[in-house]
Amino acid sequence: MEEKLNLTSEWDKTFPKSQNVDHRKITFHTRYGLTLAADMYTPKTYEGKLAAIAISGPFGAVKEQASGLYAQTLAERGFLTIAFDPSYTGESSGFPRNVASPDINTEDFLAAVDFLSVQENVDPEKIGILGICGFGGMALNAAALDTRIKATITSTMYDMTRVNANGYFDEEDNEESRYEKRKAMSLQRTLDYKNNDYAHAGALPDEAPEQAPQYLIDYIDYYRTKRGYHPRSQGNGKGWNVTGCQSFMNMPILQYSNEIRSAVLMIHGEKAHSVYFTKDAYANMIKDNKYTENKELFIIPGAVHTDLYDQMDIIPFDTITDFYQTYLK
Structure with a gap:
C-alpha cells in the first residue's frame, strides 16, 4: 500500500531538537494511493494510551518548519503528534511536484487520522488535528467530514x-x-503538455521589492532567512507549479462547516493580513449550528500572520494545550 520513500535521517529542522521527546520518521498512505512522510514525536515517558494530534502547514511549508515545531512542543506537553508533508510536497510522494488540491489535501488529514487510529499507543477516541495557514482551512474541512x-x-x-x-x-x-485567471491557466496547461514538463512559479525573492505589502515582507523574513529557511519548502527552489492551485478556484471548501459537532478552536493574529479568513470562517461555522458551546475564536493582540509560525512567546501553547486536554479526554 505504501511507496518506498527516501527519507532523511539527520535532524534537519529549523528548530532545535528537544531532549524531552522521542522522534522518528514514519510514513502512511492515503486512499488516493499517495504515501506521506511524517515526523512522529512521542513523550519520553507516559502511561497507557495517548491522545494524538496530526499537524500540517503552512501552505507551501514542510514538516521541518512550523508544523514540526508545533508537534514537538505538544509532545513535550504529553501528546503523541505527527507533522506531515502534504501530498506532492516535501518528502511525500506524488507527481508532478508542488501541486495542491482541496480534496487531496483534505484527504491528507483524514489519512493521518487513519494512521493514528490503529497505533497501539494511541487512544482512537482521542484524536485531534491542527492546521497552520492554508492547512488550517484543510483541517476545518476535514473536521466537517470525519467524525473520528x-x-x-x-x-x-x-x-x-x-x-x-x-x-x-x-x-x-x-x-x-x-x-x-482561468484563461491563463488553460493556456499554461497546453504549454506544459507540449513541453512535457510543468512550469513553476519560482521561489520568493531574497529581498522584498519596493512598496511590497507587509505580508510579503513577513513571508520573505520567514522563508528566505535562517529563521525559517528549508531547502524543501516552497520558499526555495522552483516554488509552486503554475497551475498547481487551479482546482481551488472552482471547488470551495467549508461548505458544511456549520454542521461540525466536534470542538474547534480558531487562532489568529489581530494584525495579520489574513485575519478576515478566520473571522469569516468562524462566523460561518457557528451560524445555525446547534453545537456552538465547543467552538472558540482566539485573536492575539498585535500579532501578524507569520508570528504564529514560530514565535514561541506569541503562539498560545497554554491555550492550545488546555483545549486539547479538555476535548481529548
Whole structure:
C-alpha cells in the first residue's frame, strides 16, 4: 500500500531538537494511493494510551518548519503528534511536484487520522488535528467530514479556495478577473503538455521589492532567512507549479462547516493580513449550528500572520494545550 520513500535521517529542522521527546520518521498512505512522510514525536515517558494530534502547514511549508515545531512542543506537553508533508510536497510522494488540491489535501488529514487510529499507543477516541495557514482551512474541512476527529485547531488560517477565486481581500471577486485567471491557466496547461514538463512559479525573492505589502515582507523574513529557511519548502527552489492551485478556484471548501459537532478552536493574529479568513470562517461555522458551546475564536493582540509560525512567546501553547486536554479526554 505504501511507496518506498527516501527519507532523511539527520535532524534537519529549523528548530532545535528537544531532549524531552522521542522522534522518528514514519510514513502512511492515503486512499488516493499517495504515501506521506511524517515526523512522529512521542513523550519520553507516559502511561497507557495517548491522545494524538496530526499537524500540517503552512501552505507551501514542510514538516521541518512550523508544523514540526508545533508537534514537538505538544509532545513535550504529553501528546503523541505527527507533522506531515502534504501530498506532492516535501518528502511525500506524488507527481508532478508542488501541486495542491482541496480534496487531496483534505484527504491528507483524514489519512493521518487513519494512521493514528490503529497505533497501539494511541487512544482512537482521542484524536485531534491542527492546521497552520492554508492547512488550517484543510483541517476545518476535514473536521466537517470525519467524525473520528474530536478536536480541531486552526492557526493563522487561510481559506485557499477563497483567495484563489477572489484574490487577497476579495479584490478580484468578479467574473472578469476569474475568467482571466482561468484563461491563463488553460493556456499554461497546453504549454506544459507540449513541453512535457510543468512550469513553476519560482521561489520568493531574497529581498522584498519596493512598496511590497507587509505580508510579503513577513513571508520573505520567514522563508528566505535562517529563521525559517528549508531547502524543501516552497520558499526555495522552483516554488509552486503554475497551475498547481487551479482546482481551488472552482471547488470551495467549508461548505458544511456549520454542521461540525466536534470542538474547534480558531487562532489568529489581530494584525495579520489574513485575519478576515478566520473571522469569516468562524462566523460561518457557528451560524445555525446547534453545537456552538465547543467552538472558540482566539485573536492575539498585535500579532501578524507569520508570528504564529514560530514565535514561541506569541503562539498560545497554554491555550492550545488546555483545549486539547479538555476535548481529548
